[in-house]
Amino acid sequence: MQEKKSIVSEIIQDIKHDMTDEEILRLLAESKISVNTEKRAKKSDGIGQRAADKIAKFAGSWAFIISFVSVLVIWMFVNILLASQAFDPYPFILLNLVLSCVAAIQAPLIMMSQNRQEDKDRQRALNDYKVNLKTEIMIEDLYNKVNKILAKQETILNYIKKKEADNTEEKINKTNKK
Numbered sequence: 357m358q359e360k361k362s363i364v365s366e367i368i369q370d371i372k373h374d375m376t377d378e379e380i381l382r383l384l385a386e387s388k389i390s391v392n393t394e395k396r397a398k399k400s401d402g403i404g405q406r407a408a409d410k411i412a413k414f415a416g417s418w419a420f421i422i423s424f425v426s427v428l429v430i431w432m433f434v435n436i437l438l439a440s441q442a443f444d445p446y447p448f449i450l451l452n453l454v455l456s457c458v459a460a461i462q463a464p465l466i467m468m469s470q471n472r473q474e475d476k477d478r479q480r481a482l483n484d485y486k487v488n489l490k491t492e493i494m495i496e497d498l499y500n501k502v503n504k505i506l507a508k509q510e511t512i513l514n515y516i517k518k519k520e521a522d523n524t525e526e527k528i529n530k531t532n533k534k
Contacts, residue, residue, distance in 0.1 A: 381497050389486045393479045405472060412469035415462055 401409075414420050431451055435442040444450035 381494065385494065389483075389490050391479075391483050393476060393483055405468070408465045408468040409472065411462070412466045415466060 428451070431444070432448060435444050435446070435448065439445075
């Protein structure tokens with residue numbers, strides 16, 4: 357954290373000779389740092405990427421599990437009932453082949469979707485970091501300004517107390533002279 361803060365301080369020091377602190381902070385406050393990562397990701401998505409996301413979303417749902425188990429049960433039930441005329445008799449070799457093919461296709465699609473989600477998460481984290489850094493800089497500036505205001509108030513308060521003391525002393529001196 358301290359390292360990041362020093363980097364920002366160095367950048368601000370480099371800019372300082374061209375701009376005042378107020379100009380830098382105004383520039384920071386007016387600039388939009390946050391980005392809607394979902395919109396950006398949707399614009400750059402291809403058909404294959406969107407399909408991979410939809411397949412991964414469906415493959416990780418109860419609807420998929422229930423429908424898949426239903427197809428398996430129906431497949432086995434039909435082949436058991438047909439007995440000698442079955443298209444895939446008891447060891448269900450064709451069913452094993454189909455399941456292997458589904459797994460071979462489904463695994464890379466899910467991995468593609470996970471990689472894309474990881475990229476989205478990385479972009480979101482970078483966006484959050486930028487927003488937090490901007491906020492931290494602005495809060496630090498506000499803190500410094502409040503401290504300056506408090507210091508000036510203290511000076512003014514001391515000045516007022518001194519004036520009141522001088523006024524009281526003058527009144528005492530006037531009453532003593534009478």
